[in-house]
Amino acid sequence: MHDTTTAARGAEHGADRPHEPLSYRFLLLVWLGLMCLTATTVAVSRIELGALNIVAALGLAGAKASLVIFFFMHLKYENWIIKGMVFMAFVVLAIAIGLTFVDVGYRY
Amino acid sequence: MEHTAQDPHERPFFAPSGKGGLASWIFSTDHKRIGLLYLGLIMLMFSVAVVLGLLLRLKLMTPGNTLLTPQQYNAIFTLHGVIMVFMVVIPSIPASFGNIFLPLHIGANDVSFPRLNNFSWWLYVTGLVLALVSIFTGNGPPDTGWTFYVPFSEHTTTNVSIAVIAVFVLGFSSILTGLNFITTVHRLRTPGMTWRKLPLFVWSLYATGWIQVLATPILGITALLIFSERVLHLGLFDPGRGGDPLLYQHLFWIYSHPAVYIMILPAMGVISEIIPVFSRKPVFGYNMIAFSSLAIAFAGSLVWAHHMFTSGMSDNAVLLFSFLTFVVAIPSAIKVFNWLSTMYKGSISLDPPLLFSLGFILMFSIGGLTGLVLGSAGTDIHVHDTYFVVAHFHYVIFGGTGLGMFAAMHYWFPKVFGRMYDHTRAFWSFWIILLGMNVLYFPMFVMGLQGMPRRYYDYLPQYAPLQMVSTWGSWILAVGLILMFHNLYRGCRYGPVATKNPWGGATLEWTLPTPLPAEAFYGDPVAPEPYDYKGVNPDG
Numbered sequence: 001m002h003d004t005t006t007a008a009r010g011a012e013h014g015a016d017r018p019h020e021p022l023s024y025r026f027l028l029l030v031w032l033g034l035m036c037l038t039a040t041t042v043a044v045s046r047i048e049l050g051a052l053n054i055v056a057a058l059g060l061a062g063a064k065a066s067l068v069i070f071f072f073m074h075l076k077y078e079n080w081i082i083k084g085m086v087f088m089a090f091v092v093l094a095i096a097i098g099l100t101f102v103d104v105g106y107r108y
Numbered sequence: 109m110e111h112t113a114q115d116p117h118e119r120p121f122f123a124p125s126g127k128g129g130l131a132s133w134i135f136s137t138d139h140k141r142i143g144l145l146y147l148g149l150i151m152l153m154f155s156v157a158v159v160l161g162l163l164l165r166l167k168l169m170t171p172g173n174t175l176l177t178p179q180q181y182n183a184i185f186t187l188h189g190v191i192m193v194f195m196v197v198i199p200s201i202p203a204s205f206g207n208i209f210l211p212l213h214i215g216a217n218d219v220s221f222p223r224l225n226n227f228s229w230w231l232y233v234t235g236l237v238l239a240l241v242s243i244f245t246g247n248g249p250p251d252t253g254w255t256f257y258v259p260f261s262e263h264t265t266t267n268v269s270i271a272v273i274a275v276f277v278l279g280f281s282s283i284l285t286g287l288n289f290i291t292t293v294h295r296l297r298t299p300g301m302t303w304r305k306l307p308l309f310v311w312s313l314y315a316t317g318w319i320q321v322l323a324t325p326i327l328g329i330t331a332l333l334i335f336s337e338r339v340l341h342l343g344l345f346d347p348g349r350g351g352d353p354l355l356y357q358h359l360f361w362i363y364s365h366p367a368v369y370i371m372i373l374p375a376m377g378v379i380s381e382i383i384p385v386f387s388r389k390p391v392f393g394y395n396m397i398a399f400s401s402l403a404i405a406f407a408g409s410l411v412w413a414h415h416m417f418t419s420g421m422s423d424n425a426v427l428l429f430s431f432l433t434f435v436v437a438i439p440s441a442i443k444v445f446n447w448l449s450t451m452y453k454g455s456i457s458l459d460p461p462l463l464f465s466l467g468f469i470l471m472f473s474i475g476g477l478t479g480l481v482l483g484s485a486g487t488d489i490h491v492h493d494t495y496f497v498v499a500h501f502h503y504v505i506f507g508g509t510g511l512g513m514f515a516a517m518h519y520w521f522p523k524v525f526g527r528m529y530d531h532t533r534a535f536w537s538f539w540i541i542l543l544g545m546n547v548l549y550f551p552m553f554v555m556g557l558q559g560m561p562r563r564y565y566d567y568l569p570q571y572a573p574l575q576m577v578s579t580w581g582s583w584i585l586a587v588g589l590i591l592m593f594h595n596l597y598r599g600c601r602y603g604p605v606a607t608k609n610p611w612g613g614a615t616l617e618w619t620l621p622t623p624l625p626a627e628a629f630y631g632d633p634v635a636p637e638p639y640d641y642k643g644v645n646p647d648g
């Protein structure tokens with residue numbers, strides 16, 4: 001290992017395994033899925049569900065974000081460490097939103 | 109000393125390498141040059157904000173309508189806060205000394221993404237320019253305070269829109285620095301540099317990097333939301349349009365509380381480097397110091413609503429966030445006890461870097477303990493939005509991060525510039541700064557307990573004596589700062605040539621030539637035990 005330079009050290013770890021490009025057909029399907037979910041979001045917001053409105057909105061938003069991140073941003077084909085880091089961001093977001101509801105949920 | 113050698117392993121990193129003068133700096137991808145660029149601008153902005161702070165204190169020396177108009181006063185405390193928080197303290201140690209020493213500490217020749225590093229500096233410059241624009245155009249500088257609280261920030265006619273965009277851009281600069289550091293620590297460690305051999309400065313920057321990456325986007329979103337509220341009148345925060353002003357406070361503090369850990373963790377890392385070197389003893393409780401950095405980063409992200417106890421938030425939330433705030437005190441205290449235990453029975457030499465570090469411990473402890481008064485919901489009701497908060501914050505951030513930054517400057521100065529400053533002057537500047545800080549800020553604790561509200565232009569006669577003392581303190585502090593910067597400048601220009609390892613540090617940067625060469629390591633250096641001083645001695 002004595003001749004590896006800093007640059008080589010980076011490259012060594014960064015060996016990306018290339019994957020087959022996704023077909024247009026598939027990407028189009030994902031896009032259609034996103035459109036459907038958006039329509040659902042709008043539709044659900046017009047029904048009075050009380051606190052469930054928030055749950056539905058966040059759930060749908062989470063589903064849409066997952067589609068974008070997994071397929072458009074290729075997270076599905078990355079290794080576990082990248083997945084873990086993205087997952088961590090979502091956990092932090094969930095905690096932030098959850099703790100905010102300790103206020104909002106009990107305010108009145 | 110003449111440096112004629114063209115070998116990048118010999119030539120100092122700041123010596124011209126042939127092509128382009130200015131361009132070889134501002135477009136440099138060398139982490140050391142970028143670190144110095146940051147240091148220069150940060151210190152420039154620091155001086156500007158110090159002058160604004162002195163002006164505020166000068167106005168407050170006497171009650172009544174003197175020196176500044178109320179509108180000017182509001183604008184100046186806003187600018188003082190915005191500049192200090194977003195342009196000085198947040199980038200301070202990571203962007204300057206972190207950039208220079210994080211790669212060297214782990215045996216790498218640069219960060220993972222050198223160009224991104226340069227780009228983040230340019231984003232920083234863009235943020236500065238936007239902030240300048242917000243001061244001199246439109247209806248004048250923002251007058252909201254650095255917190256941009258709604259609904260006032262939505263309705264004021266001053267230039268808030270551009271200022272929040274400046275904050276947005278500065279946030280991006282911070283995110284990129286954090287991202288770069290995380291990746292660098294994961295991927296560029298020299299073989300044998302295991303996680304438990306990382307210098308504690310690296311651990312603290314790693315924890316900071318995670319906060320920068322995870323929390324700063326929320327600041328960006330919040331800034332954009334304020335902007336869209338002002339421009340599009342969406343009605344998110346404005347109760348007049350069905351919005352919720354508390355939502356703004358949540359969003360703002362979800363970033364801005366963790367941001368105080370972006371400010372303090374790197375300083376704690378510096379202190380963890382300096383204390384063992386000047387005590388000639390391995391650091392006490394390495395694992396706990398490293399772990400407490402991560403614990404602070406995590407637990408510190410869960411306490412933001414302690415800024416909102418009097419805002420009308422639900423009582424359940426008050427209870428929960430007060431409890432969580434007490435939890436964060438634990439890892440902070442772990443660090444303080446570990447530093448003191450490191451010094452216990454050590455062979456201590458009171459050189460300037462250690463003095464500033466001890467100043468850090470003193471001021472941080474006062475600031476931290478008074479933070480518990482604020483974190484405990486019952487007492488906070490009485491001192492919320494008083495000078496008590498201002499005193500607490502300045503003890504932690506100026507007494508803590510500020511002195512930590514000065515400690516770093518005195519510690520790494522010989523390694524970066526290749527010369528040594530005058531120790532007697534450094535000694536005096538330290539004591540004058542410490543005295544000035546305490547005369548300036550301690551009366552604010554007392555005034556706060558007596559009920560003096562923060563950000564007020566005028567005050568009742570009963571506060572006049574302590575307001576006067578506090579202003580004297582600001583002058584003492586200014587003298588100390590001038591003496592310190594003058595001493596460092598003189599050292600940089602005319603000081604005696606520094607040796608390779610003047611303090612006897614065991615981390616990798618001290619194995620390199622002084623001043624730092626353009627190209628640090630030949631191949632991969634052997635990972636040292638960072639706090640083992642057997643056979644490592646000061647050579648100065």
Ligand SMILES: [Cu+2]
Nearest residue numbers: 365412414415
């Ligand atoms: Cu806080």
